[in-house]
Amino acid sequence: MSLFRTLRSIRRVGVREWWHQMQYIGDAKSGTFVGADQFGNRYFENVNQYEEVPGRHRWVDFAQHNYHASQVPPEWHSWLQHIRLNPPPQDPVMLNSSPPWKEPWVENLTGTRGAYKPYNTVPPKITAWEPKTTSRT
Structure with a gap:
């Protein structure tokens, strides 16, 4: 720089x-402010091709201090990676394609308290030894 x-x-x-x-x-x-997502992340673009390194003219300013890549929703990720030309607020395909079964985007919670933890309904095949004691009278 x-x-x-x-x-x-x-x-x-x-x-x-x-x-x-x-x-x-x-x-x-x-650069110019393009939009924000539901998490508060702000997205920017610098259209002057001579000021930025090619491919690095779109970026995200994360709302949280401890940020990671899964906090970017898929529609914004496709714009950041140049899969889509227009950002989601301006893209007619993204505006008209919200199926009713689509759930809201949730970041990857692996390694946190909100991580998915499966439970087992099958009884264990091996049980720990418990000594049998009788009371003394």
Whole structure:
């Protein structure tokens, strides 16, 4: 990152947002706000092709401090990875394709208290030994 690019980003987004970007994504970026998802994540795009590295002109600003990739819903992931041209709020296919059986997106909860834990209904084949004791009278 050059000094000129850093100063340009500070001028465009402000010192506070620049500091936030440096702490979270480690790069100073400036672009247009495209939309937000149900988790509060904000999505941006820089359409000037000479300011960003090719393929890195779309990015997400996560709402949570401890973030990971499964917090991005599938429709926004397809836009970030250039599978779809338009973002979900502007894409006519995404706006008209919400089937009634589709459940809301939930992030991957593996490793947390909300993780799926199956239970077993079959009695164990091996049981622990329990000594038989009689009471003394």
